[in-house]
Amino acid sequence: MRFNPASLKSSASSSRWLARQSRDPFVRQRQAQSQSQQSASNSSEGGASYRARSSFKLLSLAKKHPIILSPNRTKTVVDLGAAPGGWSQVASNLLKSNKARIWALDILSMEKIPNVDVIRGDFLSEEVRDELRERMAEVGVERRGVDTVLSDMMAPMTGNRTRDVGLSLELCAAATVFARDVLRVGSKDDEEITVKGRKVFPGGNLVIKYFAHPDMDEFRKLELEPWFGKVTVEKPKESRSESSEAYWVCLGFKGDPANR
Numbered sequence: 449m450r451f452n453p454a455s456l457k458s459s460a461s462s463s464r465w466l467a468r469q470s471r472d473p474f475v476r477q478r479q480a481q482s483q484s485q486q487s488a489s490n491s492s493e494g495g496a497s498y499r500a501r502s503s504f505k506l507l508s509l510a511k512k513h514p515i516i517l518s519p520n521r522t523k524t525v526v527d528l529g530a531a532p533g534g535w536s537q538v539a540s541n542l543l544k545s546n547k548a549r550i551w552a553l554d555i556l557s558m559e560k561i562p563n564v565d566v567i568r569g570d571f572l573s574e575e576v577r578d579e580l581r582e583r584m585a586e587v588g589v590e591r592r593g594v595d596t597v598l599s600d601m602m603a604p605m606t607g608n609r610t611r612d613v614g615l616s617l618e619l620c621a622a623a624t625v626f627a628r629d630v631l632r633v634g635s636k637d638d639e640e641i642t643v644k645g646r647k648v649f650p651g652g653n654l655v656i657k658y659f660a661h662p663d664m665d666e667f668r669k670l671e672l673e674p675w676f677g678k679v680t681v682e683k684p685k686e687s688r689s690e691s692s693e694a695y696w697v698c699l700g701f702k703g704d705p706a707n708r
């Protein structure tokens with residue numbers, strides 16, 4: 449048999465692909481669903497099913513930081529960059545028991561999810577942000593403030609790192625300014641509360657996806673850390689190691705440092 453370098457290359461990359469697929473929780477869930485559909489005697493029992501693999505990243509973040517989607521405490525959630533709806537599904541499922549209100553916004557359309565109010569538009573447009581605020585005001589959210597803002601927004605990658613980081617920074621900045629305006633400010637009365645054995649930082653919470661870069665570290669130090677009780681950098685295991693994406697989990701909104 450003749451040696452063919454091309455076939456070796458393709459088989460090495462396909463075994464890497466297969467190994468990655470076998471570890472991917474989204475793929476495992478799809479396989480389990482298709483096996484249960486093939487079995488006529490199987491009922492629809494089992495865990496929730498998700499429409500995007502990104503759901504598992506949020507589940508992982510929420511497992512580590514339960515306060516971001518706490519069935520006892522989270523009553524309102526804004527999900528930015530929500531399509532196709534994986535994160536909104538996680539929020540809707542985890543917060544089902546307390547009938548939380550969820551607003552999901554994306555440029556793209558998405559199918560309905562229980563308890564989720566979908567707004568379609570570009571978050572960088574002031575008109576779209578105003579529409580989101582109006583929908584939130586309809587149920588009086590501004591009086592109490594929002595419990596959790598999530599942003600998984602990501603612009604299509606151009607391959608030009610400077611440009612991609614710039615786009616990510618623009619989306620992070622827009623989500624941060626919005627969150628600082630709508631999040632519930634912590635009160636000292638909350639300080640002794642714990643959720644799943646962890647001390648809860650009083651105030652609302654913010655989760656933002658960003659692209660790792662030194663400019664982003666500076667953004668975190670200047671624009672997030674002074675406003676929150678704690679800001680952690682997270683790279684959930686479900687996020688591919690070759691991707692430069694990561695998340696800031698910002699806990700316990702304290703309000704404007706200039707007013708403290």
Ligand SMILES: C[S@@+](CC[C@H](N)C(=O)[O-])C[C@H]1O[C@@H](n2cnc3c(N)ncnc32)[C@H](O)[C@@H]1O
Nearest residue numbers: 500502529531532533534535555571600601602
């Ligand atoms: C990684 S996907 C989000 C996946 C989503 N969290 C899920 O679990 O299904 C990133 C999303 O950000 C959206 N996006 C990017 N820029 C946006 C903008 N300026 N306004 C609103 N959505 C935006 C994209 O349309 C895309 O759907």
